[in-house]
Amino acid sequence: MAINPDFEIGMELFTKDGRRVELLAVTVDGVYVVSQVLRFEDYDGGYGYSRGETTFEEELWSKAPVAVVDEEIAVAEKKLAEAERLRSVRLSEALNAEREVKDRLAKLSKYKGLEHLEAFIDGKITHFVDLYSYDILTAAQAIERREYGPKLLSLFGDAKGNLEWRVNEYKDGSGSWREMLPATSEEDAASIRSERLSSDLADAYFEEFKKKGRPYHFQTKFKAATKHGIPVTDQMRSDYADLAKIDLKKAEEEALRSCNQANERLARIRSELGV
Incomplete structure (x- = not known):
């Protein structure tokens, strides 16, 4: 060398x-x-x-x-470097935007009624709990209506920040509204129903029936609870039985009164006809 x-x-x-x-x-x-x-x-x-x-x-x-690098290669490398720089900028912007959206959804999900907002946006809501009957419905059963097209699903709220999902029988909102609770699976819906129905039953029993003497809501919630296997106390069961006896007595009295009125009308007709 x-x-x-x-x-x-x-x-x-x-x-x-x-x-x-x-x-x-x-x-x-x-x-x-x-x-x-x-x-x-x-x-x-x-x-x-x-x-x-x-x-x-x-x-x-x-x-x-x-x-020493060929001029065309140098130009290509320069363009590649610029493309990599722009890609990094766009990726950073996308990550920041995604982070902002997640932060915003996290803040919104703290409000009652918006717990499943992200799942709703992502199309992951599969079931609803109908708070009128407490039945579990699939998303199709809750929202779709074959004869008149889809139903109207809306989010209602008041000045205090209380929010709830409601479904109208008609897409123009001209029908009746029913409150619904969204869920991401049938198991999730069953858990939501159990928690909500137990709470509604307790409120109806202590607040409506015991404090205000209004038994209707307690009776309807009790029927729903026993239908869907929600535990009830022995005292609730006893009070419901007493109310059922009272309702039965009222029904018997009403039936007897109607029967007597019918007999009186029949007697008048026979008298007028000379029968």
Whole structure:
């Protein structure tokens, strides 16, 4: 291997990959023995130099080699770098937008009625609990109406922030409204129904019946609870039985009164006809 006659021991030269080295020796077969030049900052803020790792190099240059790239390749690499930069910018914007949407949904989901807002947007609502009957309906059963097209599903709210989902029998809102609770599966719907019906039964029993003496809501919630296997207390069961006896007595009295009125009308008709 040819030795460059201009190179002398102690000179600072450059390797093919651009490292700055000090020439230490040359082997008999023409291989350069070099040491990496290291620069460090001293205590006074200046720079000092030292030797690093010793290596063997077959070629050295007096100036650092510079890679020569074809002009078309250079242009292509520049375009690629710009495309990568734009991709990074767009990805960052998308991630920030996704984070903002998730933060917004997280804030909204704290409100009663919006717990399943993200699932609703993603089309993951599969069932509803009908709060009139407490039956579990599929999304198709709750919203679709074959004869007159789809029903109207709306979100209702008041100034206090109370929100609830309601379904109207007609898409123009001209029919009656029924409150619905959305769920992401039949099991989820069963859990939601159990929790809601237990709460509604307790309110109807203690607030409506015991405090205000209005038994209707308690009776309807009790029927729904027993129908859907929701636990009831022995006292509720006893009070319901007492109310049923009262209703039965009222029905018997009403039936007797109607029967007497019918007999009186029949007697008048017979009298008028001379029968």
